[in-house]
Amino acid sequence: KNQVEQSPQSLIILEGKNCTLQCNYTVSPFSNLRWYKQDTGRGPVSLTIMTFSENTKSNGRYTATLDADTKQSSLHITASQLSDSASYICVVSDRGSTLGRLYFGRGTQLTVWP
Amino acid sequence: EADIYQTPRYLVIGTGKKITLECSQTMGHDKMYWYQQDPGMELHLIHYSYGVNSTEKGDLSSESTVSRIRTEHFPLTLESARPSHTSQYLCASSGIEVSRNIQYFGAGTRLSVL
Numbered sequence: 006k007n008q009v010e011q012s013p014q015s016l017i018i019l020e021g022k023n024c025t026l027q028c029n030y031t032v033s034p035f036s037n038l039r040w041y042k043q044d045t046g047r048g049p050v051s052l053t054i055m056t057f058s059e060n061t062k063s064n065g066r067y068t069a070t071l072d073a074d075t076k077q078s079s080l081h082i083t084a085s086q087l088s089d090s091a092s093y094i095c096v097v098s099d100r101g102s103t104l105g106r107l108y109f110g111r112g113t114q115l116t117v118w119p
Numbered sequence: 120e121a122d123i124y125q126t127p128r129y130l131v132i133g134t135g136k137k138i139t140l141e142c143s144q145t146m147g148h149d150k151m152y153w154y155q156q157d158p159g160m161e162l163h164l165i166h167y168s169y170g171v172n173s174t175e176k177g178d179l180s181s182e183s184t185v186s187r188i189r190t191e192h193f194p195l196t197l198e199s200a201r202p203s204h205t206s207q208y209l210c211a212s213s214g215i216e217v218s219r220n221i222q223y224f225g226a227g228t229r230l231s232v233l
Binding site for chain 2: 107
């Protein structure tokens, strides 16, 4: 069964600190993995997308890594800001259909305190 | 910022009412999607469309229906709302880059059925 598991479920950090969020997946055949940020009451916004051949991708203070062999990804946030408080969702796409079906994790709820 | 709009943002209605959730995008995307998301849970695909006059059911069974008469418009209808339909509904669209299938999300409609 295609699944995406994220950890931790929730995380509280102080402003300015770094943190790392984890994602494990069993989706096959794998196409790409993306991280989305979802603010409370809003739709998800794409942060990074990585294909099989890419093992790291940065977007400002966000750096995502991908190990396609172990089927693991991480999202590292550097020098956190209050505006980083949100749910971070790991999404994996398969290439087994023309739709490019997406499989969503439940997200990690990040809270940044001043 | 993605050009995809959902209305209303919030809706509280009584059981048995007919409702339509609106979704419009100005990006000319062929593919459009409806997801259902409960608090702290992953997004579940309930409907999708490859283009005009094309609609398909997603992974999660839903009593709602959709239509795609125009490229930019993908409304979702519930003929008789029930408390079990209380949830957040997210609309998304994606363009022709099938291998990446980057989906752009609207802000969502939070529906409460009393």
